[in-house]
Amino acid sequence: MSESVSVHPVPPRLQNGSEVPYIGPNIEAYKKAHAESIGPNADKWWGKMARETLHWDIPFHTVKSGGFEHGDVSWFPDGYVNASYNCVDRWAHRTPDKTAIIYEGDEPGQHLEISYSQLLREVSRVANVLKSWGVQPGDTVSIYLPMTWQSVAAFLACARIGAVHAVVFAGFSSESLRDRVNDCKSRVVITSDEGRRGGKTVNIKKIVDAALQDCPGVEHVLVLQRTGGEVSWTAGRDKWWHEETAKVSNFCPHALLPAEHPLFILYTSGSTGKPKGIVHTTGGYLLNAALTLKYVFDVHENDRFGCMADMGWITGHTYIVYGPLANGIATTVFESTPVYPTPARFWDVIDTHKLTHFYTAPTAVRLLRRHGEHWVEKADLSTLRVIGSVGEPINPEAWHWLNDHVGRKQAAIVDTFFQTETGTIVVAPFPGAIECKPGAATVPFLGMEAALLDPVTGKELEGNDVEGVLAFKGSWPSIARTVWQDHNRWLDAYLKPYPGYYFTGDGAHRDQDGYIWIKGRVDDVINVSGHRLSTSEIESALILHDGVAEAAVIGANDEITGQSVHAFVTLKPDFEHNGEAGLVKELAVQVRATIGPFATPKKIYLVPDLPKTRSGKIMRRIMRKVVAGEADQLGDLSTLADPSIVEVIKDKVAAAH
Numbered sequence: 001m002s003e004s005v006s007v008h009p010v011p012p013r014l015q016n017g018s019e020v021p022y023i024g025p026n027i028e029a030y031k032k033a034h035a036e037s038i039g040p041n042a043d044k045w046w047g048k049m050a051r052e053t054l055h056w057d058i059p060f061h062t063v064k065s066g067g068f069e070h071g072d073v074s075w076f077p078d079g080y081v082n083a084s085y086n087c088v089d090r091w092a093h094r095t096p097d098k099t100a101i102i103y104e105g106d107e108p109g110q111h112l113e114i115s116y117s118q119l120l121r122e123v124s125r126v127a128n129v130l131k132s133w134g135v136q137p138g139d140t141v142s143i144y145l146p147m148t149w150q151s152v153a154a155f156l157a158c159a160r161i162g163a164v165h166a167v168v169f170a171g172f173s174s175e176s177l178r179d180r181v182n183d184c185k186s187r188v189v190i191t192s193d194e195g196r197r198g199g200k201t202v203n204i205k206k207i208v209d210a211a212l213q214d215c216p217g218v219e220h221v222l223v224l225q226r227t228g229g230e231v232s233w234t235a236g237r238d239k240w241w242h243e244e245t246a247k248v249s250n251f252c253p254h255a256l257l258p259a260e261h262p263l264f265i266l267y268t269s270g271s272t273g274k275p276k277g278i279v280h281t282t283g284g285y286l287l288n289a290a291l292t293l294k295y296v297f298d299v300h301e302n303d304r305f306g307c308m309a310d311m312g313w314i315t316g317h318t319y320i321v322y323g324p325l326a327n328g329i330a331t332t333v334f335e336s337t338p339v340y341p342t343p344a345r346f347w348d349v350i351d352t353h354k355l356t357h358f359y360t361a362p363t364a365v366r367l368l369r370r371h372g373e374h375w376v377e378k379a380d381l382s383t384l385r386v387i388g389s390v391g392e393p394i395n396p397e398a399w400h401w402l403n404d405h406v407g408r409k410q411a412a413i414v415d416t417f418f419q420t421e422t423g424t425i426v427v428a429p430f431p432g433a434i435e436c437k438p439g440a441a442t443v444p445f446l447g448m449e450a451a452l453l454d455p456v457t458g459k460e461l462e463g464n465d466v467e468g469v470l471a472f473k474g475s476w477p478s479i480a481r482t483v484w485q486d487h488n489r490w491l492d493a494y495l496k497p498y499p500g501y502y503f504t505g506d507g508a509h510r511d512q513d514g515y516i517w518i519k520g521r522v523d524d525v526i527n528v529s530g531h532r533l534s535t536s537e538i539e540s541a542l543i544l545h546d547g548v549a550e551a552a553v554i555g556a557n558d559e560i561t562g563q564s565v566h567a568f569v570t571l572k573p574d575f576e577h578n579g580e581a582g583l584v585k586e587l588a589v590q591v592r593a594t595i596g597p598f599a600t601p602k603k604i605y606l607v608p609d610l611p612k613t614r615s616g617k618i619m620r621r622i623m624r625k626v627v628a629g630e631a632d633q634l635g636d637l638s639t640l641a642d643p644s645i646v647e648v649i650k651d652k653v654a655a656a657h
């Protein structure tokens with residue numbers, strides 16, 4: 001592979017642009033900075049960064065306590081820090097009129113800029129409403145909101161008073177929302193009447209109403225009026241955002257919170273069915289959100305950052321809300337889609353708002369690439385300095401397309417690897433220092449020590465040109481602390497597989513130059529358009545259908561979405577249906593309704609049986625190979641209980657393509 005890889009030097013806008021990169025001009029600068037931030041220097045380095053980057057209400061004396069060995073990591077444990085104060089008040093005091101949020105609505109031309117002082121007032125008002133409902137530090141508040149600028153205020157209002165926000169991506173079904181609200185026991189839900197996306201109306205409140213039928217603990221629902229559409233109303237429980245915020249004061253003092261106070265819960269899929277409520281704490285998470293944004297994107301004071309992710313995912317939490325605002329720069333809240341009303345939308349947004357940074361996912365790049373270059377050519381993209389990619393490995397073709405047509409060989413491309421659990425970017429290039437190779441996530445962030453382990457022995461693989469599972473030695477401030485009310489699950493999934501290390505669940509290669517290439521998940525997690533889905537979660541959704549006996553779900557390569565969901569389903573013997581096509585549709589609807597539209601299988605195959613070992617284990621490997629067109633490489637089938645099923649599966653798959 002290494003022979004055909006192209007190497008791209010630090011681009012012109014990071015060599016002789018108006019800003020001098022923090023880390024540069026070459027890899028030696030990175031190596032020096034990294035060496036000074038790890039090993040025996042780590043605590044000193046992190047302590048200095050924490051003091052310089054954040055405002056501490058009460059300074060810390062201890063940098064770090066505990067570790068991965070006992071699952072008791074804590075950072076700055078005796079310090080007090082408030083995320084809302086750090087993201088809003090600091091800048092509202094110094095530069096009240098500076099833009100905090102660029103809101104780009106669904107329809108082109110529908111945009112607003114919100115200043116730091118305006119944001120402070122809105123955050124304060126929402127915080128005061130929550131307080132008036134008795135929300136206390138440590139209480140959870142569930143948020144199910146579309147991509148409006150007030151969503152940012154909802155996050156920060158919680159953080160201001162020490163409430164723990166649990167944001168649920170507004171593409172999740174009512175059932176998924178219900179399970180999450182119940183799991184974290186929220187008394188309060190924040191939502192909107194409707195949403196707008198791609199010219200369509202999304203019935204947000206309707207989904208919330210359906211979910212809350214089975215959430216007896218919810219007492220208050222704060223409803224933002226986004227469209228003014230008709231919605232059903234539960235008197236006593238539902239309150240309009242604009243009415244409630246008009247009753248309270250425009251200022252709310254921030255709560256004094258220990259650094260280890262939980263900032264948020266974010267649910268994510270693992271290898272088992274039930275989503276995990278990943279818990280992040282205030283000081284450590286905020287510090288790394290601020291630092292990774294500053295160094296990986298080389299962000300300076302007057303920059304205008306545009307992260308196109310949804311706020312309901314970790315990328316949105318960290319790189320729409322906390323990272324940009326903790327640096328006091330402008331952040332973009334983009335409500336629409338890359339192709340609405342045309343595939344020129346992203347480029348128009350960058351041009352209109354003079355964005356300096358653009359952060360998206362490979363799936364969007366592949367989609368836009370398919371639409372052709374002519375959509376991007378007309379836009380003035382000369383303000384862009386750094387373009388980021390996240391969510392899945394970026395194919396070199398997509399990387400080159402970004403570099404040629406969006407960056408126009410003047411801007412840097414950073415392929416950033418991280419996870420809900422790591423909170424913030426952990427592997428990425430430094431744009432002013434490192435020559436990039438398309439497809440390589442490149443090097444560990446400062447203060448972090450990546451390790452490749454032999455998957456079987458757990459032994460660390462030294463040197464270069466090695467391949468193994470990706471893990472991290474020692475903790476860093478933004479690593480999650482636990483799974484909400486299930487600490488053993490945290491330990492079992494992440495810290496116990498390789499004692500002393502945090503295990504990412506991804507495979508990786510370190511090439512001859514020491515660059516890290518992420519190879520994808522080594523567990524049963526599928527990545528569709530950057531959305532993490534567990535095979536067992538989708539299987540469980542399918543089995544909810546009356547007719548389904550068993551289901552096996554696999555991920556297959558997909559040109560646009562990276563991977564796609566393929567499901568093999570067996571029916572109960574006495575189940576009667578009116579034809580396969582209708583049933584397949586019903587099953588797809590079942591998954592949409594249970595998890596959300598983004599989890600819908602691309603193909604569903606009805607089969608008489610699944611390939612199983614004699615001990616009853618489903619051999620997903622076989623289905624994976626058949627769907628990948630590699631049926632000639634099925635390997636050893638001798639452990640199969642009924643080898644004849646393989647032929648049936650081959651025929652089914654062939655017929656469906």
Ligand code: 6R9
Pocket residue numbers: 268313314315389390391392393394415416417418419420421441504505506518519520521527530531532
């Ligand atoms: C940020 C985010 C995490 C999983 C992760 C990995 C994949 C993310 C990647 C990448 C290759 C990158 N992933 N970034 N793979 N290159 N630059 O996506 O968080 O939703 O928790 O997913 O996404 O497989 O383990 P999350």
